[in-house]
Amino acid sequence: MNKQIVLKDDTGEFTVSIFQPPGASRTVLFAVGGGGNPCRHMPLLNMLAEQGCTVIAPHFERITSRLVSATELAMRIRRLRLALDFAARAEQAIYAVGHSIGSAILIGLAGGQMWMHDGKKLDFEADKRIERMVVFTPAMDFFTVPGALDEVRTPMQAWAGLLDSITLPSQTVFLKNTLGSLVDARFIEGAGHFSFMNELPPNVVDTIEKREPFFAQLNLEVSKFLFS
Template sequence: MTGGQGLGKAPSAAHEQVTLRDGADEVVVSVLAGHEPRWTVLFAAGAGGSPLRHLPLLTTLATAGCHVVAPHFPRLSSPTPGIEELAMRTRWLRLALNRAPEHLPVAGIGHSIGGALLLGLAGGDLWTISRDCLRAQPAARPLAKLVLFTPALQFLQAPHAVDAIQLPIQAWAASEDRITPPSQVDWLAAALAPRMPVQTHLAQGAGHFSFMDELPPHVTDPHPDRPAFLGEVAAQVTRFILA
């Protein structure tokens, strides 16, 4: 990954949590409302389910001119979730997006399995390990851009699963990632070329969780300077979305 200047500590932005309903379930959504926003950002967390582990990034985006909505998911009970869990998280993303201003274009940002879910909202088919398929679930408001952090692309590696995806993508891989290795991002770039070039970044020294400000319990991050790395990531993501 090329060098660059980090953003430093992000200025504060309004952060509230709203509660929505999905049948009998309560869905908590974090909302960070920027001043006179130009974009909506729909954020999809990974297996742990909490977008607050990425709060400085979301705050930076809100301060830069985005209206951020980020549903909170229950932690996945298995690294190989079934079709019901994928469908539930997809519904909650759609519910969260309904809370955003309707006139703004939408960019999706997802970490790990969150990235796979956003590809489903962009037209991809998601396949479980048992070969059940969650057919593409396009958002009612189409996604205009995607940012993917160490995406879990094994859910889309089936014939024609990504054929309908046509939007600009910035995809980040981590050199020390043993969960979703860099080869997955390479596969996505090859699968979408030449109709849709993917802007890829390989973060040297980073692991799967290096993109989080708050690490999961018992995780040791391999990156030698994660605060500076997260500042650079925030700067590049913000430029990509607002360009």
Template sequence: MLFAVGGGGDPERHRPLLDHFTAGGHRVIAPSFPRLHPQQATWDDYLARPLGLVKALRDVAPDAEVAVIGHSIGAWAALCLAGATPWSKEGDPLEVPRDSRVRRLVLYTPPASWFAGPGALDEVKTPMLAYVGELDTFVPAAEVEVLRTAPAEVDLRVVPKAGHFGFVHVPPPGMDDDPEFDRDGFLAQMVDETYEFVTSR
């Protein structure tokens, strides 16, 4: 299992999820990245994410089956590896690395507007389970609907009362949940659903 962390760059914020896969006997690869600040980030900063994921897989066997799980910009990078083509704000397709070993995708609140261009998801044939928070102000739930245009099995779930960081076990300071959102209950459910999806055939 390859875990693609979000903009904060620290996979330790997702430790219970990673430990669940390790306990199940799976090899877990979860590289850290420098913090990404969207307001100041360049294309090279974004490209470093999928490039870093490919580098993290360099010691994995060529015939291995890889599941990629990602949050936010990590989910974006996971889609790139699986064949998606992001488009620039100027309307141009962007070159990104791919990895043919990707067999499953689990995407937590993926910024899918990058993939609204013509044919952006045509090469994504990997089954995917995608979550987005009903109250996410960074990635609106409607934005993620574009994933349904991929020629793949897509299970898209909108999580009631969840925000952008409802999928993170240790959210950034000051990111408070809606009072009606049961964070602990949802995260336990999310981990179980993610594991079942990744390990099912």
């Protein structure tokens, strides 16, 4: 059910994990965070596949700078779109799930204008095929220019950790305040930036002690929002 394929764009090859259960009736695009390895979210990806989804999860090099470059961001956007075009079936509904910078990219694909730290707008084509999305710890600094979210019409569930010091909970508050009823915002007591990753990065200790029940409830809420 889980396989890895290699795709190629004009800058080189990249790996895509694809979960394709028999009789899959819908598609989920997964956009990983700065670490670049979607396999750190394996239980979530498996849960989505068990719900009858083809899950498409491109791998990326780790972003090492605190300020992501326009080149890195454009490459991730391009490769997410290439992977989706390769593996998605035209007749299937498409959903999306992302973490951190991956969440920001999904909001951009939904029509958000992404503005870089140098004041320049990143130009790329939106992908209105995505019907619903779940965003964990969305990085909203790209969208603070007035009107940047005016074209976004995609319902989304947004999760924030109240102890997140990387993408502050205020960024999810901004998303909710700007898009209103389109956003089902969830603020989790005791959660940090990496609490939404099943496999933590090296040397990171999560602030949520009982992770198994947390992920059981998280996966249930994600599934209900996307597919109910």
